[in-house]
Amino acid sequence: MKRLIAACILFGLILFGCIAEYWTVSNTADTLAAAVSGQTDPAILYESYQQWSEKKTTLSAMIAHTEVDQIENLFVRALQASRNQDLNETRLQVAELTGMLRHLSELQFPHLYNVF
Numbered sequence: 001m002k003r004l005i006a007a008c009i010l011f012g013l014i015l016f017g018c019i020a021e022y023w024t025v026s027n028t029a030d031t032l033a034a035a036v037s038g039q040t041d042p043a044i045l046y047e048s049y050q051q052w053s054e055k056k057t058t059l060s061a062m063i064a065h066t067e068v069d070q071i072e073n074l075f076v077r078a079l080q081a082s083r084n085q086d087l088n089e090t091r092l093q094v095a096e097l098t099g100m101l102r103h104l105s106e107l108q109f110p111h112l113y114n115v116f
Contacts, residue, residue, distance in 0.1 A: 021062050026105040028055050033101035040090045042082040049075045063104060071100055 032055075035048045052075060060068050078093035 022108050025059060025062050025108045028059060029101045029104040033098050036078075036094055036101065037098045039094060040082055040087060042079065045075075045079050045082050045094070049079060059104075063108065067100070067104060067107070071097065071104075074100060 032048060032052060035051070036045065039045055039048070052071065056068065056072070074093055074097040078090060078097055081089035081093050
């Protein structure tokens, strides 16, 4: 009976951790995507990049590093394009960045095929 109780407690902790991790990644990604979406102003993009930099270490522990690196590169390219006042390139980079940030929520959603 003690083993069953211990197993249920461990399962509950793992489930709680998964839900907390999904909520953190989803909330952070959605907030950043909303802040960046459609922006071409270098000041706003830089402010969003600062928010990303603050949360990057936490997110790096939860998501694959390839996604973190891609988002980092997209932020840098969007900032550079906005500094160069290249409106089309800025919009392109911001659109890719917004899509990648929204993709993080979908990527972290738990599925049964991830368990079995």
